[in-house]
Amino acid sequence: MHTTIEPGILYFGTPVVLISTVNADGSFNLAPMSSAFWLGWRCMLGLAAGSKTPQNMRRTGECVLNLPSVDLVAAVDRLALTTGSDPVPAMKLRKGYRHEPDKFALAGLTATSSETVAAPRVRQCPVQLEARVEAVHGIADDDALLKGHIQCIEVRVQRVHVDGAILMDGAQDRIDPDKWRPLIMSFQQFYGLGPRLDDSRLATIPEAAYRSPDVDRARKAPALVNAVAG
Template identity: 90%
Template structure:
């Protein structure tokens, strides 16, 4: 028998993402979040519209999605309750957030240059996805109170960097899920993945069958960036 409940949140468990963006003054912002999912080389990111990260993404049209492994949990947690916004928005003030101008230093993480965007990558993260903003969608715009406060950013990945240690043996372009241990956020607590519990019939489909034109578009991104800079 199930029980009907009314929890304040429905965060049943998703990967943690560290989004790096560029501020107005050229400095870098780094924000942890976990409302993200991927389809092909596109990612949907749910963000509070008034926060620094979405402001930077709307202005610059780009970001880097850095995926931490479980061993980076302490660094990620050091970013909790910090914001790049100054002054701190009232809603975040009520939740105990404080302004932190140098998020990389606060977390003890290292900036490294990206290849196709101005935002830096996080050197310590095993997965780094350079991305462009393709669309911004309102969430809960049907509600007079929530309208304009939450947005879903559709980003297109145009460069994928991974630690070779998580690649599948003998397959240059495939992540081995038995080696990759992402940091997971579930109901505001950190978790990691356990061992595989069952083989999947979906796993018999070659990954190439899911390939989209975005992969080919990504190959030209660095060339376009170099041409614009030159």
């Protein structure tokens, strides 16, 4: 029997993303989030508009989406309740956040150079997606209290780096979902994926059928000379 409820959040479960960006002073910021979804080589990121990460993304027009596996849960959790903003925004202060200038050191993660953006990749993450900001969409702009506070940032991926251990045997450009174990956030708790339940009829469609023009655009992205150690 179903019952009608009014939960404070509806985070039913999405992958954790560590977004790396460049601060105005040239230092790096690293922020965990989980309100993300992908379509082709585009990703939509739901973020609080006043946070440091979306501020950096709007200013620089770029970021790296680093996807941690389940074995990085402790590193991700060390970033919880921290912000690159100084002073800490009032809303975050009320929730117990504190300013942290070096997120990489706090988490015990390593910044390594990207190929097409100035923002660094996280070496330990099995998946690293260099991306450009393509659009910023307002969320809940119909509500006077919420308007301007939440944004959905659309990014276009232009370089995909993956650990060879999660590639499908005999397929250079396919990730094996039986090998890839992303860290999942569900109602503010960490989870991982279990084994495959059954074969999907959708899987009979070749992945190449979903290929978008963004793949060809990504090949033309100019390489940068970066000085990030690692």
